[in-house]
Amino acid sequence: MATTTLTRRVAAAPPLAPLAGTARLVRLALRRDRVLVPIWLAVFVVSAAGSAGATVGLYPTEASRVAVATTINGNPSFAALYGPILDPTSMGQVSLFKLSALGAALVGLLAVFLVARHTRAEEETGRTELLGAGVVGRWAPLSAALLVVVGTLVALALITAAGLAAAGLDVVGSLSFGLSWLVTGLAFTGIAAVAAQVASTSRGTKGLAAGVLGLAYLVRAVADGSPNGDLVGLRWLSPVGWSQELHAFANPRWTVVGLAVVFAATTVALAYALVARRDLGAGLLPDRPGAATAPRSLAGPVGLVVRLNRGSLLGWALGAALLSMVMGGLVANISGFVDENSRPFFEALGGTQGIEDAFMAAEWSFIGVFFAAFAIATLLRLRGEESAGRAEGLLATPLTRRRWASAHLLAALGGAVVLLTVAGVFGAFSTVRATGDPGWWGTVLGAAVVQLPAIAVVVGLTLVAVAFLPRLAVGVSWGSFTLFLLLGEIGPLLRLPTWLLEVSPFAHTPRVPGETVSVAQLGGLTVVALVLLVVGLAGYRRRDLAT
Amino acid sequence: MSPVIEIHDLSKSFGTVRALDHLDLTVERGEVHGFLGPNGAGKTTTLRVLLGLLRADGGTARVLDADPWRDVATLHRRLAYVPGDVALWPNLTGGEVIDLLGRLHGGTDLTRRADLLERFDLDPTKKGRAYSKGNRQKVALVAALASDAELLLLDEPTSGLDPLMEEVFRQVVAERLAQGVTVLLSSHILSEAEALSHRVSIIRHGRVVESGTLDELRHLTRTAVTVDVRAVPTGLTGLPGVHDVRVEPHGTGSRVTCEVDSDALTTLVDALAGAGVHGLTSAPPTLEELFLRHYSDDLAGVR
Numbered sequence: 001m002a003t004t005t006l007t008r009r010v011a012a013a014p015p016l017a018p019l020a021g022t023a024r025l026v027r028l029a030l031r032r033d034r035v036l037v038p039i040w041l042a043v044f045v046v047s048a049a050g051s052a053g054a055t056v057g058l059y060p061t062e063a064s065r066v067a068v069a070t071t072i073n074g075n076p077s078f079a080a081l082y083g084p085i086l087d088p089t090s091m092g093q094v095s096l097f098k099l100s101a102l103g104a105a106l107v108g109l110l111a112v113f114l115v116a117r118h119t120r121a122e123e124e125t126g127r128t129e130l131l132g133a134g135v136v137g138r139w140a141p142l143s144a145a146l147l148v149v150v151g152t153l154v155a156l157a158l159i160t161a162a163g164l165a166a167a168g169l170d171v172v173g174s175l176s177f178g179l180s181w182l183v184t185g186l187a188f189t190g191i192a193a194v195a196a197q198v199a200s201t202s203r204g205t206k207g208l209a210a211g212v213l214g215l216a217y218l219v220r221a222v223a224d225g226s227p228n229g230d231l232v233g234l235r236w237l238s239p240v241g242w243s244q245e246l247h248a249f250a251n252p253r254w255t256v257v258g259l260a261v262v263f264a265a266t267t268v269a270l271a272y273a274l275v276a277r278r279d280l281g282a283g284l285l286p287d288r289p290g291a292a293t294a295p296r297s298l299a300g301p302v303g304l305v306v307r308l309n310r311g312s313l314l315g316w317a318l319g320a321a322l323l324s325m326v327m328g329g330l331v332a333n334i335s336g337f338v339d340e341n342s343r344p345f346f347e348a349l350g351g352t353q354g355i356e357d358a359f360m361a362a363e364w365s366f367i368g369v370f371f372a373a374f375a376i377a378t379l380l381r382l383r384g385e386e387s388a389g390r391a392e393g394l395l396a397t398p399l400t401r402r403r404w405a406s407a408h409l410l411a412a413l414g415g416a417v418v419l420l421t422v423a424g425v426f427g428a429f430s431t432v433r434a435t436g437d438p439g440w441w442g443t444v445l446g447a448a449v450v451q452l453p454a455i456a457v458v459v460g461l462t463l464v465a466v467a468f469l470p471r472l473a474v475g476v477s478w479g480s481f482t483l484f485l486l487l488g489e490i491g492p493l494l495r496l497p498t499w500l501l502e503v504s505p506f507a508h509t510p511r512v513p514g515e516t517v518s519v520a521q522l523g524g525l526t527v528v529a530l531v532l533l534v535v536g537l538a539g540y541r542r543r544d545l546a547t
Numbered sequence: 548m549s550p551v552i553e554i555h556d557l558s559k560s561f562g563t564v565r566a567l568d569h570l571d572l573t574v575e576r577g578e579v580h581g582f583l584g585p586n587g588a589g590k591t592t593t594l595r596v597l598l599g600l601l602r603a604d605g606g607t608a609r610v611l612d613a614d615p616w617r618d619v620a621t622l623h624r625r626l627a628y629v630p631g632d633v634a635l636w637p638n639l640t641g642g643e644v645i646d647l648l649g650r651l652h653g654g655t656d657l658t659r660r661a662d663l664l665e666r667f668d669l670d671p672t673k674k675g676r677a678y679s680k681g682n683r684q685k686v687a688l689v690a691a692l693a694s695d696a697e698l699l700l701l702d703e704p705t706s707g708l709d710p711l712m713e714e715v716f717r718q719v720v721a722e723r724l725a726q727g728v729t730v731l732l733s734s735h736i737l738s739e740a741e742a743l744s745h746r747v748s749i750i751r752h753g754r755v756v757e758s759g760t761l762d763e764l765r766h767l768t769r770t771a772v773t774v775d776v777r778a779v780p781t782g783l784t785g786l787p788g789v790h791d792v793r794v795e796p797h798g799t800g801s802r803v804t805c806e807v808d809s810d811a812l813t814t815l816v817d818a819l820a821g822a823g824v825h826g827l828t829s830a831p832p833t834l835e836e837l838f839l840r841h842y843s844d845d846l847a848g849v850r
């Protein structure tokens with residue numbers, strides 16, 4: 001029997017089409033995604049439709065919408081962080097302003113994760129190699145990944161549109177909003193496809209593409225945050241800005257979809273060209289030989305963990321410096337931002353100082369959540385090393401589990417401290433320079449410090465997940481993080497009960513400057529974090545190592 | 548002196564899968580102990596319990612007079628491990644990994660490191676992702692063999708090595724043995740165990756089914772005997788220790804083939820007296836047969 005299959009295989013082998021086996025890989029990928037992707041889609045759709053439904057009830061009249069939109073548009077922090085409301089009369093624009101640019105960026109992130117998962121990660125684990133030996137063409141893995149991701153994004157756009165229409169928004173507007181998410185998603189599918197060829201690990205792929213995403217978000221923040229809309233044209237440079245330029249719910253410009261399709265097609269073509277130029281498993285750049293001996297710093301768990309995380313920390317630190325510099329510069333322009341109509345409103349809020357404080361506080365609560373994501377990703381390496389089978393060899397040396405886990409905790413929390421310091425110092429520097437008021441030093445650094453306890457709680461939760469649910473740790477950590485983020489962003493709009501909103505550790509971070517800092521609240525967060533860390537460490541020490 | 552490894556009644560389940568089922572195993576100081584068994588028999592699980600990576604459900608395990616679950620830091624200073632499936636960091640070089648593992652152990656013997664790198668023909672400047680399976684294995688082998696460990700736990704250490712490197716591996720293990728090291732070597736290849744081991748344990752379905760020196764085990768095997776006789780003696784089939792008797796016409800007489808337990812050879816020879824033996828061949832007993840017998844029972848069990 002063996003002989004017959006062998007001869008048949010040999011006879012069929014030579015002219016293997018580059019796309020052969022794509023359909024099989026697509027089926028495989030869909031099977032792998034059958035739980036994860038529906039959950040993600042549901043989160044997106046429920047968030048959007050929930051926001052829409054709530055707003056329809058809250059602001060039924062045009063006058064009420066114009067009133068709230070004027071307030072929002074007059075607030076520069078909202079404009080910079082979420083983008084402005086383009087048409088104050090539009091129900092869709094008002095109800096979804098928090099989910100237009102931010103939502104599009106999250107869809108972009110989903111695209112990046114999915115592309116990395118179905119290209120680089122597959123190659124890394126050797127599965128592609130296994131398949132490649134069968135009847136799978138050179139371009140099949142990338143093609144299958146792209147088909148699956150684009151299909152997912154289109155489905156997301158259509159289901160979201162249906163959900164919005166069901167929630168009471170007009171059908172054409174709903175479709176345009178779905179497409180506005182698709183635009184950014186498609187662009188980052190292409191960007192991630194290129195990143196997957198350039199980087200040689202799935203972590204590197206995600207880092208590279210997510211870095212571009214962060215930059216794109218920042219560019220549009222600068223565009224929307226510029227006084228009098230001087231720089232609003234910059235939005236066109238950012239695939240996240242494109243989703244806004246589609247003007248969903250406000251005379252949609254459908255041609256923007258064409259722009260995104262052309263961009264995605266170009267980047268994908270580049271990715272195919274790169275596939276042809278590299279070896280399976282390798283990056284674009286050939287592997288250069290490295291050091292034959294380890295540097296003195298690579299002597300223990302901390303040295304190793306630092307070595308493994310330093311690249312991503314450096315990237316994040318650069319992003320943090322850039323973000324806080326830009327945001328700091330925006331503060332000085334805020335008075336110019338407030339137009340005459342909304343001035344009385346803001347005078348009531350405490351005048352310029354009040355607006356500046358509100359801007360700074362909003363910016364920092366964002367930064368806090370953002371850096372929590374860094375801390376989660378860093379700590380999850382503890383699990384990643386285990387599932388990759390590398391922890392086994394390390395823990396067979398005198399290295400104890402407690403020291404190994406502690407080293408990762410140090411990287412996650414220490415890394416967060418580094419990022420907060422960088423953002424604080426650069427933010428304070430640029431704010432002081434822009435306003436000429438050295439009082440900002442203390443204010444900004446204070447705003448940085450208070451973010452840490454909530455980050456520590458999230459890190460503690462991640463450790464507990466790694467300790468007690470190793471196989472689900474990645475999903476549980478990111479899932480709870482997304483939940484906290486959504487509770488903070490759209491929980492109040494959905495009129496969720498206070499106790500539920502306060503499940504999120506970020507709800508307990510004081511919004512500084514502006515709010516008084518409650519030592520009890522920060523202390524409470526710290527205690528919760530410590531308990532989670534102790535429980536997590538104990539649990540990680542007691543369980544079986546699981547691959 | 549107490550044994551280096553002493554396992555009694557060890558059990559470990561993963562959900563409904565019984566990976567170890569009341570396993571007993573003893574490894575004496577200074578020996579190479581071959582730990583043989585088919586896929587999924589429980590070899591890796593046993594080693595992981597001995598390393599404190601897995602917690603046993605029942606039974607006891609002592610390694611170098613320590614509790615492998617509790618005394619991790621002190622115990623692991625005295626042993627080294629080569630996993631069956633070596634995973635390296637994609638962007639650390641082999642040399643860096645060897646040094647890292649060495650330093651975690653408390654120091655690397657640089658001369659021995661250089662010597663091993665040369666003999667295993669391993670390039671330490673390559674990044675982890677660039678190594679082939681065999682070379683990844685060599686990285687772990689060099690790290691383990693360069694250490695000062697008293698006990699080496701090796702999980703299928705040669706599964707990715709070419710024959711030349713397998714030979715180098717055997718030599719190096721022999722040298723370390725001369726220095727007093729104890730080795731527990733898991734494998735499914737009998738010849739590897741035969742070449743290196745003093746004693747062998749065969750594990751199946753999470754239990755040790757045979758254990759002893761190679762001679763003792765050989766004793767358990769059967770000799771294949773072929774005899775050409777003029778007249779077939781009666782009562783051959785019923786003889787104790789004589790199995791699978793077959794008789795077929797051969798020339799003017801008959802040819803008898805059978806399998807004989809090692810201690811039943813005399814019985815057979817006595818029975819053949821007067822049968823007019825004019826040709827006799829006996830195939831030396833090999834462990835391979837014993838081994839395959841266990842493996843095929845295993846297959847039968849699965850079916």
Ligand SMILES: Nc1ncnc2c1ncn2[C@@H]1O[C@H](COP(=O)(O)OP(=O)(O)OP(=O)(O)O)[C@@H](O)[C@H]1O
Binds near residue numbers: 564587590592631
């Ligand atoms: N983490 C785990 N979860 C579930 N089952 C496991 C796990 N580890 C091992 N097993 C099961 O336990 C049994 C013993 O596995 P083990 O890896 O110890 O076998 P082995 O003798 O090393 O096999 P091989 O020669 O293939 O390496 C197998 O049935 C295996 O499927």
Ligand SMILES: [Mg+2]
Binds near residue numbers: 631702
């Ligand atoms: Mg094994």
